[in-house]
Amino acid sequence: MAARNWIPVRGAQGRHSRQAHADMPQGTFEREISKEGFFGPAAFIHHPRPPTGWTSFEGPLRPRAFDLARLDGADPSPWRAPRVLSNAAVEIRFWKLDRAMPGLARNADGDQLLFVHQGQGELFCDYGRLAFRAGDYLYLPRGTMWRLSPEGGAAILMIEATNSHFGLPDRGLLGPHAQFDPAMLETPTLDEAFRAQQDGETRVEIKKRGQVSVATYPYNPLDAVGWHGDLAPVRLNVADIRPVSSHRYHLPPSVHTTFVADRFVVCTFAPRPFETDPGALKVPFFHNNDDFDEVIFYHAGDFFSRDHIEAGMMTFHPSGFTHGPHPKALKNMLSQPKPATDEYAVMVDARDPLEVGEAAQAVEDLAYVDSWKGA
Numbered sequence: 311m312a313a314r315n316w317i318p319v320r321g322a323q324g325r326h327s328r329q330a331h332a333d334m335p336q337g338t339f340e341r342e343i344s345k346e347g348f349f350g351p352a353a354f355i356h357h358p359r360p361p362t363g364w365t366s367f368e369g370p371l372r373p374r375a376f377d378l379a380r381l382d383g384a385d386p387s388p389w390r391a392p393r394v395l396s397n398a399a400v401e402i403r404f405w406k407l408d409r410a411m412p413g414l415a416r417n418a419d420g421d422q423l424l425f426v427h428q429g430q431g432e433l434f435c436d437y438g439r440l441a442f443r444a445g446d447y448l449y450l451p452r453g454t455m456w457r458l459s460p461e462g463g464a465a466i467l468m469i470e471a472t473n474s475h476f477g478l479p480d481r482g483l484l485g486p487h488a489q490f491d492p493a494m495l496e497t498p499t500l501d502e503a504f505r506a507q508q509d510g511e512t513r514v515e516i517k518k519r520g521q522v523s524v525a526t527y528p529y530n531p532l533d534a535v536g537w538h539g540d541l542a543p544v545r546l547n548v549a550d551i552r553p554v555s556s557h558r559y560h561l562p563p564s565v566h567t568t569f570v571a572d573r574f575v576v577c578t579f580a581p582r583p584f585e586t587d588p589g590a591l592k593v594p595f596f597h598n599n600d601d602f603d604e605v606i607f608y609h610a611g612d613f614f615s616r617d618h619i620e621a622g623m624m625t626f627h628p629s630g631f632t633h634g635p636h637p638k639a640l641k642n643m644l645s646q647p648k649p650a651t652d653e654y655a656v657m658v659d660a661r662d663p664l665e666v667g668e669a670a671q672a673v674e675d676l677a678y679v680d681s682w683k684g685a
């Protein structure tokens with residue numbers, strides 16, 4: 311398809327800045343209306359009041375917050391983990407397990423990303439053994455047989471690229487070694503610990519079209535004697551990510567993209583210095599994320615733009631819902647008392663609307679829509 315020929319406009323009226331997200335007219339709050347996330351045409355509207363200053367908000371567009379840490383029911387099968395949000399392109403589950411998986415899992419529906427919120431242990435898979443810890447992304451290509459053996463329990467955010475693949479974003483001007491060097495990606499090893507776990511009858515739970523089939527082997531099929539190729543599971547920790555920042559410009563969240571799939575991206579917020587330019591915005595700008603449903607899972611730290619958000623919670627801002635910093639964060643719009651953010655969070659931006667799963671609704675914070683009051 312030919313590149314889109316956007317309707318050409320270059321307009322400006324009234325009091326306005328020339329540079330987006332900087333040098334806003336005194337006493338104003340900027341709201342962005344944009345196309346295709348932060349990659350298309352955009353307008354910046356300057357308001358005398360925060361655009362989240364409603365006294366009531368009713369209807370299905372409301373933002374949602376789910377305290378996933380409160381989900382109970384640990385289960386050793388990932389395919390019984392509750393579905394939190396999903397559409398045809400992406401499925402997000404939150405999986406608690408309190409012991410090693412007794413069998414193997416295989417996703418025939420798409421590539422699987424596991425984000426380890428809590429726990430540590432070992433991943434055993436077709437390719438060998440890989441140690442994991444909190445903050446790890448574990449990428450499992452579609453078709454891989456695998457199991458987790460945590461020390462004690464673990465809590466995992468599961469992200470499936472349904473009928474699709476995970477890849478890396480184009481680093482563009484930054485070059486291919488920025489944010490994280492490909493050398494930081496760890497792959498499994500066929501070691502002694504891998505060979506030591508190869509006995510016994512084994513069940514393989516295969517998920518296809520959302521349904522689980524079970525293949526039972528009289529032996530453990532994780533018995534590879536070798537492998538070669540250019541496809542393998544990888545591990546990357548959020549602490550390995552060296553985020554891009556600008557001291558003079560509040561960069562859009564898309565700059566933190568870690569993985570891309572069809573019709574959604576996974577971004578990582580890692581600690582970074584605040585902007586220091588006096589006129590630069592130091593908090594996220596108000597916007598309606600007009601084309602994307604936005605999901606943020608809060609992993610660790612102090613979540614600088616949100617009030618009443620704890621680790622293990624997830625917020626969901628459906629496309630079209632105007633949002634921006636919470637009142638406490640908004641006070642620091644132009645000057646931050648701290649030198650840097652101290653947060654780790656995983657964001658999923660989906661191009662198509664997401665459905666909320668039943669389990670998530672059971673741990674929903676219904677007061678979340680009111681959390682901008684006072685702005």
Ligand SMILES: [Fe+2]
Nearest residue numbers: 597599604627
């Ligand atoms: Fe947003």
